[in-house]
Amino acid sequence: xxxxxxNKKSIQDKLATIKYxxxxxxxxxxxxxxxxxxxxxxxxxxxPANVYSVDKDTQEIVVQYENCLECGAxxxxxxxxxxxxxxxxxxxxxxxxxx
Amino acid sequence: MSIEFNADVIVIGAGPAGxxxxxxxxxxxxxxxxxxxAKYPGSKNMYGGAVYTSALQEIFKxxxxxxPYERVINTHSWVFLNDTGSFELTYKNDEAKAALAxxxxxxxxxxxxxxxxxxVYYAPNTLVKKLIHQDGAVIGVETELEQYYAPIVxxxxxxxxxxxxxxxxxxxxxxxxxxxxxxxxxKLDKKTIEERxxxxxxxxxxINKQYFGNQIGALKGTKNLFMMSYLYTFKDTVMIGVGANLxxxxxxxxxxxxxxxxxxxxxxxxxLIKDAQRTEYSAHLIPEGGYKKMPKLVSDxxxxxxxxxxxxNSVHFEGTNFALISGKLAGEAALFALNNNDFSxxxxxxxxxxxxxxxxLKDLYSYRNIITRLKERSDSIENYYPQKIKELFEIITxxxxxxxxxxxxxxxxEFLTKRKFLELIKDMNMVFRSILDILLGK
Numbered sequence: 001x002x003x004x005x006x007n008k009k010s011i012q013d014k015l016a017t018i019k020y021x022x023x024x025x026x027x028x029x030x031x032x033x034x035x036x037x038x039x040x041x042x043x044x045x046x047x048p049a050n051v052y053s054v055d056k057d058t059q060e061i062v063v064q065y066e067n068c069l070e071c072g073a074x075x076x077x078x079x080x081x082x083x084x085x086x087x088x089x090x091x092x093x094x095x096x097x098x099x
Numbered sequence: 100m101s102i103e104f105n106a107d108v109i110v111i112g113a114g115p116a117g118x119x120x121x122x123x124x125x126x127x128x129x130x131x132x133x134x135x136x137a138k139y140p141g142s143k144n145m146y147g148g149a150v151y152t153s154a155l156q157e158i159f160k161x162x163x164x165x166x167p168y169e170r171v172i173n174t175h176s177w178v179f180l181n182d183t184g185s186f187e188l189t190y191k192n193d194e195a196k197a198a199l200a201x202x203x204x205x206x207x208x209x210x211x212x213x214x215x216x217x218x219v220y221y222a223p224n225t226l227v228k229k230l231i232h233q234d235g236a237v238i239g240v241e242t243e244l245e246q247y248y249a250p251i252v253x254x255x256x257x258x259x260x261x262x263x264x265x266x267x268x269x270x271x272x273x274x275x276x277x278x279x280x281x282x283x284x285x286k287l288d289k290k291t292i293e294e295r296x297x298x299x300x301x302x303x304x305x306i307n308k309q310y311f312g313n314q315i316g317a318l319k320g321t322k323n324l325f326m327m328s329y330l331y332t333f334k335d336t337v338m339i340g341v342g343a344n345l346x347x348x349x350x351x352x353x354x355x356x357x358x359x360x361x362x363x364x365x366x367x368x369x370x371l372i373k374d375a376q377r378t379e380y381s382a383h384l385i386p387e388g389g390y391k392k393m394p395k396l397v398s399d400x401x402x403x404x405x406x407x408x409x410x411x412n413s414v415h416f417e418g419t420n421f422a423l424i425s426g427k428l429a430g431e432a433a434l435f436a437l438n439n440n441d442f443s444x445x446x447x448x449x450x451x452x453x454x455x456x457x458x459x460l461k462d463l464y465s466y467r468n469i470i471t472r473l474k475e476r477s478d479s480i481e482n483y484y485p486q487k488i489k490e491l492f493e494i495i496t497x498x499x500x501x502x503x504x505x506x507x508x509x510x511x512x513e514f515l516t517k518r519k520f521l522e523l524i525k526d527m528n529m530v531f532r533s534i535l536d537i538l539l540g541k
Contacts, residue, residue, distance in 0.1 A: 007357050014283065014356065014380035021138065042349050048281045048356050048382040069382040070143060072259040073279045076272045076384075077349050086261065090243055091138040091224040097204045098284040098336065099145040099381040 011050045015067055023092035026065045027085075028074070034082035035061045046077045069094050102238055102248050106132045106220070108433045109240055109249040111227050111262065113140045115150075115419050116405025116426035117255030118210045118219075119158050123430025125218035129437055132247060133219050134240070136226040141207025143257075145282060145381040147416055148172075148331030148338040149198040149307060150206060154420035158427055162213050166206075168199035169334035170298070170305030178367065180312030180328075181489040182319060185367045193304050200305050200333045230262055236399035236442065237266065250442045251433045253402045255426060258384045260407035268403060269394035274345040275474070276388035278413060281355050282340030283363075285375035289335045295371055296332050305332040309416070310368075313481040316361035323347055325477040328362045329416070330371070337372055339363060342385060342413075344474060355382070385413055390467035396454070397432075397447040404429040412462050414469055421459055428453040455541075464541040472529045479526050487514065 028051065035041070036059070043052035049067040052074065054060070070093055075085035087093070110121045113135035124131040137143045149172045156163050173195035178187045215221050231239040231246060239248035254263050258277075263269035292298065296306050310328035313321055326343035341359045348355060362368060386392075386409040396403055404410070405422035412421065432450035436442050454460045473480060494506045515523070 007354060007360075010360055011354070011356050014377065017377050017379050018381075040349075045352055045354055046279075046345070046349060048279065048354065050354075070259075071279060071382040072384050073277075073345055073355075073382075076277055077274050077345055085259075087136055087226055087259075090136055090226040093137075093143070094381075095137070095139065095142045096145055096379060096381050097139075097142065098202055098379040099204070099282060099338075 008050055011048070015049055018069075019095040019097065020066065021092050021095060022066050023088040025089070026063060027088045027093070028063050028065045028068060029084040030061045030063055031080075031082045031084075032060050034080040038080045038082065040079050042077045042079060043074045043083065047074050102233070104248045104250060105239075106130045106247065106249045107437055108132075108251045108253060108430075109134065109247055110253045110255055111240065112255035112257055112405070112407070113137075113207060113211060113221065113223070114144055114255060114257060114405060114422060115207075115210070116407070116422035116429070117253070118207070118214050119423045119426035120253045120255055120404055120430040120433070121219040122158065122214050122217060123427050124433055125214070127430070127434040127437075129434065131219055132249070133214065133221045134225040134227055134242070134247075135221070135223045138224050139204065139208070140211045140223065141203040141205070144203040144207065145280075145383040146203065146418060147280075147282070147307075147329050147340065148333070149200050149416075151198050151417065151420040152196055154423040158423055159210070159213055165209070166199065166201065167209055168201040170200045170302045170332055171196050172198040172200050172305045172307050172331065174304060174306045176306065176308040178308055178310045179485040179488055180310050180315055180365055180367060181485045182314055183366065184489065185312075186485070186488045186492060198307070200331050202333070227256075227262060230266055230401070232266075237401040251400055251402065251436060251447075253404060253426075253429050253433060254407050255404045255422075255429075256407050258386050258406040260403070263394055263403055263407055266398070266401070268398055268401070269407075270392075272386065272388065272392075274349055276386065276392055277345045278342040278385040278387055279345050279348065279355050279382065280340055280342035280385060281359050281380065281382045282338055283359070283377050284379040284381075285337045285339060285372050286335060286378045287337060287372075287375045292332055292335065292337065298332060302334060307331050307416075310362065311480055312485040314485065315365050318358065318361050321351055321353075322478055322482075324351055324353070324481065325474045326358060326481065328359075330368070336378065337375060339368070339372060344387075345384075347474075347477070385411055385418070387411075387413055387470050389470060390460070390463040393463070396451050397444055399444050400442050402429045402432060402447055402450050410459055410463065412466055414466060414473075424457060425454065425459055428457065428459075461541050465537045465539070468536060469533050472533060476526055476529050479522065483518065483522075
């Protein structure tokens with residue numbers, strides 16, 4: 001419904017307040033073959049950290065796992081069961097100190 | 100193969116459920132290891148903003164006075180938002196101490212220190228990759244570095260509980276059964292908060308507001324969106340957040356952060372958070388399936404507690420109390436099994452019996468249909484009634500040179516005829532059946 005640049009920027013600004021201990025390997029992996037057939041592409045608008053976007057050139061799903069808040073919404077909302085969702089490695093990922 | 104056990108019980112997840120489970124086992128004189136994937140306890144956790152004292156006092160009675168809370172929450176408001184204003188009901192009791200505003204980073208750290216002093220072996224930075232089985236029973240865990248063995252494993256690994264799904268105790272959620280919530284922590288000075296919210300300086304009172312109504316700002320016209328917003332006052336921060344049903348968001352192609360931005364702009368809310376500095380943004384899921392979607396709570400060598408078991412009552416914003424008490428009961432069940440040297444599902448099923456005797460399964464049972472019913476009637480709750488309340492109060496509060504009698508008669512006539520009468524019947528049915536469920540209980 002919103003899905004415009006202003007809304008994406010709102011999330012970007014908010015993510016800037018969060019501390020992360022960045023994992024060097026992706027804990028979220030999508031199956032691009034399934035994604036190619038997906039019309040809804042729910043992941044691209046549902047994620048509260050905007051982790052998923054469509055690459056303009058390749059049309060593949062880009063996963064910015066570094067921004068993940070580890071909530072799990074993408075995995076459940078995905079209509080194609082295309083997201084392999086794990087936790088980041090020990091000690092890695094989001095660090096909430098004020099929530 | 101005979102296994103050498105490293106501990107009597109392994110608990111996975113150092114949230115309220117896991118810590119209280121581990122404490123119960125340690126207090127029973129058994130060796131317990133508490134594993135946590137995060138570096139700092141509580142740093143993966145997020146909630147509305149207040150923890151209930153009765154459950155905490157039951158578990159941490161000797162240390163309760165040292166809890167690092169920020170404000171006592173004892174003013175509760177239920178606010179119905181419409182496009183230009185609101186209708187608000189407030190209950191205030193300055194003497195009450197039923198809930199405390201405390202950040203999870205501080206709450207979990209406090210609980211962990213107590214647990215460690217009482218014999219819990221705490222291992223942070225430890226992600227469990229999978230559970231180890233032997234002859235169908237869980238006998239240990241595999242972390243990134245090593246294997247730990249214990250005859251009982253307690254899963255308190257939160258709403259996403261990958262491990263419970265892996266071993267088939269729990270089905271994956273469907274999006275209608277979860278709420279996604281995002282929240283912002285907003286810094287203001289202490290004095291400003293006290294002035295804006297009419298609070299005392301000694302932190303002995305604070306406010307929780309729950310907001311209903313989705314016809315606000317750019318969301319106007321949105322249908323089938325079940326959402327609830329909330330606000331909590333802390334010492335020098337205000338927490339403002341919103342939770343919405345994941346299926347409703349998907350169907351409306353909405354991001355929960357967009358919903359939060361509209362909530363923050365509402366004329367009722369914007370002045371409360373004016374000039375505040377954002378210090379954190381956080382997101383979390385809430386399991387809403389309740390009694391009907393409860394996982395299998397025990398199996399050979401394993402018990403599930405807290406959010407992992409779906410123990411929340413989101414109608415009343417309760418979750419930490421369910422986690423603390425279900426963890427304690429899981430610990431009691433583990434001690435029972437250890438004393439009888441029987442770790443089978445049959446032996447551990449005493450956990451379910453304990454839950455049934457406690458408020459946990461009683462409340463989950465009596466509220467088993469309520470969320471579904473609220474969700475079915477979301478357009479009534481979020482749109483129709485907030486609008487009708489507005490119309491009624493416009494009549495009451497404006498002297499517009501038309502007789503009150505004719506205005507109220509017109510209002511009642513429209514109330515009964517303008518919308519399909521069946522809708523009113525459905526709303527009344529929802530209310531009465533829900534009240535009946537709660538009264539009948541279990």
